[in-house]
Amino acid sequence: MALTHKKMNLFDAPELSILAHACNCRGSWGAGIALEFQKRFPKAYKTYQSTCKEINGEMAGGAILTDLENQHFVACLFTSNGYGKSTDPKEKILENTARAVRLLLELSFEKGFPIYSNKFNSGLFRVPWEETEAILKPLVEKYNAEWVVCEA
Secondary structure, three states, X not given: OOEEEEOOOHHHOOXXXXXXXXXXXXXXXXXXXXXXXXXXXXXXXXXXXXXXXXXXXXXXOOEEEOOOEOOEEEEEEEEEOOOHHHOOOHHHHHHHHHHHHHHHHHHHHOOOOOEEEOOOOOOOOOOOHHHHHHHHHHHHHHOOOOXXXXXX
């Protein structure tokens, strides 16, 4: 298994796959691809929001994997405590990304489902994709996971 890239829409991933995206720790999916996740996966959004309330906005470097909804699992990678003008610095986001991806791979290992994502962190968190990918690739290889980066 390995990290691959495909020209496809993330939301066209096969059934029973994991759709992963970067999240803030404040309970807001109000812009970017997160807003699309909110529309398509309302139960996952509620799980995400309740998790953020429980941890009081301090879960950077964590990850959650929600229950099956619309034939997909949703993985929230908590890569920044804040969002907008309160987004964490790039170095902190990359550090959090390594911890969050490792946790997701551990959570998903037994399930064995493929993981699909966009080029997370590169949008509203303003981290160059190449820097996130440099962290992601060795972890995917270490866990022998199947991770597809969707490029629409």
